Amino acid sequence: MFRNNHSGRFGFSTLALGLSLITGDACAGGILVYEAGQEGNGLANAGSAALATDPSVLMSNPAGITQLSGTQISANAQVILGDLGFSRDSGNQFDGNEGGNALQYLPGASFFISHQIDDRSAIGFGMYGNFGLALDYDDDWAGRYFNQEAAIIGISFQPTLAHKFTDDLSIGIGPRIMYGYYRNETAINNNLLGLRDSPDGQLEYKDTDVGVGVNFGLLYRLSERTQIGLAYTSKIDLEFKDKPDVRKVDNPIINAALRRLNVDSLELDMSVPQTVVVSVAHDLDPQWKLLGSLGWQDWSEFGNIGVEVDANAADVSRSADRKYKDTWHASVGAQYQATSKLRWSMGVGYDTSAVDDKDRTVDNPMGEAWRLATGINYQVDEGLDIHAAYTLVWLGDMEVEQTKARSGDSLSGTYRNSALHIIGGGANWRF
Template structure:
C-alpha cells in the first residue's frame, strides 16, 4: 500500500511545527484492514466450508461458494444451485496502557464489538462439460472504532475498509477427472478513517483536539483461476490463484475544529485535498487436498500464501521539522502463510459435521505492530453442522474462534517523542455464520 501527499515542491516546510501535522496525517492514512487476524483475508463468508477453518477450500465442491476459493469447483455441481449466507464477527480485542505510555486518555474500549456480512452464490450446469456461476461476497474487510478520547487518538480513532467482490465464473471439464475455471473479480472498496488533531503545538495550551476525517470508495479488477483434479476415487487435488486488486482512494479530507492558527496555515500550505491512499489487495495461491476414508469420513487440508508485502508499503511525505524534511514510512509488512487440516463426518443422510484447525503467520514483527491494525499470528478453531432439510435443500451453521493472543503495541511520534504504549491481552474474534443451499 502506498500513501503519498503530493506538493509542488519535494520538501514540505511546516512553519517550524515539530511534525505535529505530519504525524497527524500519517496516523490518518493507516488502514484497519482485514489483516486483523495475522495478515490474512477473512476466509469465512458464512458458507458451510467455514466450519473447516479453510481446510480443503479449493476442493470442497458441495455448493456454489466454491467459486470464491476455486472457480473450477463449480464443474462438480449439478443443475442449478443457489447459496445464501450471513455471518457476524464479534471482537474481543481491548487495549491496556502500560507505564511507557505518555499520552493522556483511556484504553479505547473494545474497537470491534461486531462486524456483519452476507454473501450470495449461484451456479448453473450448461451441459456435461460447461458450467457458469456468479458470486457476491465480502471476504475482505474489518473495522475499528476506538473511544474518541483514548490514548492512541492521534494515531487513529476510527478506521474501516470493506471490500465487496462480484465474480462471474466459468468452468470447463477437460476430462471426467480434470476441470479448469476462471472468474473475473470486480471489487468495490470503501475506506474511512478518523484521527484526532492535536491543537496544542509543542505541548503548550489546553485546547480541545481537532479531527481529520477521510473517506472514499473505488472499484478494482482482478481475477481468480483454478484447477480441480480427481486423482482417484478417494483423492481430490485443487490449486487456485487469486490476482491482486489495486484500489485508489482520492477524496478530500474533512478538517474539524482546527483552532490552532499555525496548524491552519500549515494545512493550507500543504494543500491537503491532494492526500491519496493507494492499496493493493494481495495476490494469493491456495493448494488443497481431500482424502475420502470411507462413506462417512473425509480428511481435508490446505496450504496458502498471501502477498501482504505489497499491501504494506507506505510513503508519507508530511513529517518535518523547522529545517523542512521529508520522511518515508514503511509498514514493513511481509508475506504470510496458512496451513489447515480438517475433517467431514457424514453422520447419516441428514447430518454432516465439519471440524478444522488452522494457523496463519503474522504479517508484522512485534516492533512494527500498530494500533490501527494490530496484526499477529492467528490460530483458528472451527466447527459446523449441515442439515439436509429435504433432497434439494440444505441448512448450515458454523462457528470459528480466531485466537491472536497477547500483542504488545508501542508507537512513537517522530518529532515529539510521545508514545502510546500497551498491550492487547487475549485478543480473539468469534465468527458465527450460516445459510442455506437450494438445488433446482
C-alpha cells in the same frame, strides 16, 4: 464527534498526523477473511480449493462448480464478534482512556449461484465480502492521535466460467470486481508548545473505488477417493482520492504542515494482495473425509501506504511504510457424515503475522492467528440443505509501541487475550 480538552504531551518540534490505510482486522495473515457464511466456515479453510459441496466454492476455486449438478443457489449470513481491547503499560506517554473494545461486531452476507450448462461446462456468480474489517475506539482514548475510527470494506462480484477438460481435470476462471470503501478518522492535537490547553481538532477522510482482478483455479482428481485443488487470486488495485475534512485546527504549526501536504487532493493507493492456495480432499471411508490446505498471501505489496506529516521537517512524506510482509496459512480438517442427512465439519488453522511485533500499530493491530472451527450441514429434503458454523480466531496478546515521528512520544501497551468469534449460517437450494 470528539471534542475534548485533553492536551497530551506535544513538544515544539512535532506534529504527527497519521492517515493510515488500515482495516482494523487482526485475523487471517493480514485482512483476508476466509469465512463468508458458507458451510466451509466450519473447516478453518481446510480443503477450501478441493472441496465442492455448494456454489460458494467459486470464491476459493472457480473450477469447483463443474462438480455441482443442475442449478444451485447458496445464501449466507454471518456476524463477526470481536474482543480487541488495548491496555496501557508504564511506557505510555499519552493521556486518555484505553479505547474500549475496538471491534464489537460486524455483520456480513454472501450469495452464490451455479448452473450446469452440460456434462463438461458450468457458469456461476458470487457476491461476497472476504476482505476488510473495521475499528472504532473511544473518541478520547490515549491513541486518538494515531487513530479513532477506520474502516475498509471490499465487496466482490465474480462471474465465473468453468470447464471439465478431461474426466479428471477441471479449470475455472472468473473476473473479480471489487467495490472498496475506506474511511479514517483521527484526532489532531492543537496544544502548542505545551503552553495552552486546547480542544483537539479532527481529520476525516473517506472515499470509494472499484478495482478488478481475477480468480483462477484447477481441480484434479488423483483417484476415486482423492482430489487436489490449486487456486490463484490476482491483486486488486484500489485508489482512494479525496479532500480530507479538517476541522477546528488552530495550531499554526499544524496548519503549515497541512498546507505543505496539499490536503486539497490526497491519494491513498492500496493493493489487495494476490494469493495462492493448494488443497487436498481425501475420502478415508464412506463417513470420514480428510482435508488440508497450504496458502500464501502477498502482503508485502500492501505496505507502503498512508501519510505522516512532520511540522518542522524539510519535506513532507506522503507515505508511511507499515512494513508488511508475506504470510503463510496452513490448516487441516475433517468432515463426518453422521447420518444420511447430517454432516459435521471441524478444522484447525494457523496464519503467520503480516507484521513483526516491533512494527505493529493501533490502526491495524494484527498478529499471528490460530483458528478453531466447527459446523454442521443438515439436508432438509432432496433440494435443500441448511448449515451453521462457528470459528474462533485466537490472537492472544499483541504488544504495541507506536511513536510519533518528531516528538518521540510513545503509545505503549498490549491487546490482551484478543480474539474474534465468527458465527455464520445459510442455506443451499438445488434445482
